[in-house]
Amino acid sequence: MIQVENLTKRFGKRKAVDGLSFEVREGEILGLLGPNGAGKTTTMRVLTGYLSPTEGTVRINGIDVTKESGKARSLLGYLPEDVPLYRDMTADEFLLFVAKLKGIPKPLRAKAMDEVTELCKIHEVCKRLIGKLSKGFRQRVGLAQALLGSPKVIILDEPTNGLDPKQINEIRELIKSLKGKQTVLLSTHILPEVSAVSDRVLIINEGKLVAQGTPEELGDRLRTGQEILITVKGDVKIVKPAIHRIPGVVSVEKVETRGPEVEVYKVFCDKGQDMRGFVARMLVDSGFELLELKSAAMSLEDIFLKLVTKEEAPLPDTVLSAPEA
């Protein structure tokens, strides 16, 4: 649905976006993840035709956004970062205004407006001035204007910025509900957001694509070894060396105490196959009471930090800007 090829955007000497290529498939929710200043907003502005690319092409549903801007824009719904809205209009007036500009034919306007007010739950504030609304409601009005007229592609720049946790959840649910129906590209610098909402993640830093994949894939690819958390009943002095003796275990450390002689250990294993089953069998066979065992997966947060922090050692080849073939 969205094809970005070799997109570069230069502001003077600074490259805000540098050779970015990616694709968003129809009905997919793609998360664009990166620290502040990574080029997310610039990328989105080029996608919406607001800025022209220095190099490269962007196509939405096969339409070049630079050459046929108007046509491409009629397929788009966009929520800019700081949710710019006309504060001296009521939510209803504003949505009607947008509906007219989006070229929704008159007989369909009321229905389209009802749909988005329903979807974004802004019924109660429809008659109030946007300037008087709370941040949460303003955000939803912003989202409503993007969704108005069910555009094929929805681009959301940091849609949950500045909301409280409850509102964040609601907005995320709303975005998830679009899955399969509309193609969504959303940017964020908040990690749980991407894993909560998107099917696929692009991590960009300094305008370059650093990694892409599903949240799980990214986790798998980056994990340098396996970490297992196990809870075992027994004396530390006996249990700890016993775990350590299991082949493949690199190190063991006690993390916390859960009760009398019930301890949680963090076990590092060699990279390679999944060690969980083996460790469990070994412990049970040795006569220990195994209460709990789980894999301590590397969170997206760790991956993100690893990717965008320069001090880190070079990443495994597989991860470095490897577009999926």
Place this chain on the structure above:
Amino acid sequence: MSNIATLLAKDVKSHFSSMTAYVLTTIFLILSGFFFSSAVSYFSFYSFQLSSQPYLAQQGLNLTEAVVGNLFFNMSVILLLMMPIITMRTLAEEQKQGTFELLMTYPVKESEIVLGKFLSTFIVFIIMLLPTVAHLLLLKAVGGVFEWSVVATSYFGVVLLGAAFLALGIFASSLTENQIVSAVVTFGFLLILWMVSWLNEFLPPETSAWANDFSLIRHLDGFLKGVVELKHVAYYGLFSVFFLFLTVWRLESRRWVR
């Protein structure tokens, strides 16, 4: 076309909901009323004096020129001060609030936005100007004798002049996100274009005509005397179109930068 109407309606509404239109209209009417009543007072004072001098009284005073012409000239001076305030917000505010970016994500052209802005300020301007007809009706009611045709051409001239002010103001507003900067730039440029004819006294004769041609106010003279000449209409028309074009270019220029 429908996009322009939508944008126009939104802007006119915002001019009135933000009170600026009411305040400006009120002040404009107070000022023009003041100048008008003082012109009428002067006129009656002098005509009274003249009546005691028989041979001068025969020549008579011209109410159309002395009061009506004066009224319209004064109105254009007040407009010079007030138009920048009407236009300062138009595009500067849209750019500052980021709503310009939002507008540009809809299938809307820059030219439609600019025309919407221009026409909305033009409507505010006309609404501001209309009540001044009351001055003239009042003058008629107390027995003033003047030519309505001159009134009509004067209104026509002032409307054209006002449109030129607005076009330049909208261009200035597109250059900045700051309303004050926009107003000051507009006022400065209008004043320069107004005063450029004053250079005549210092310029050699061959260039002084040139300075007159550029002056915003010199082109109004004919209208106030009841004469409509194509070249003056063309001057104001082209002036407005030129600055509206510049505004469209200015807004589109963000996409030229690659």
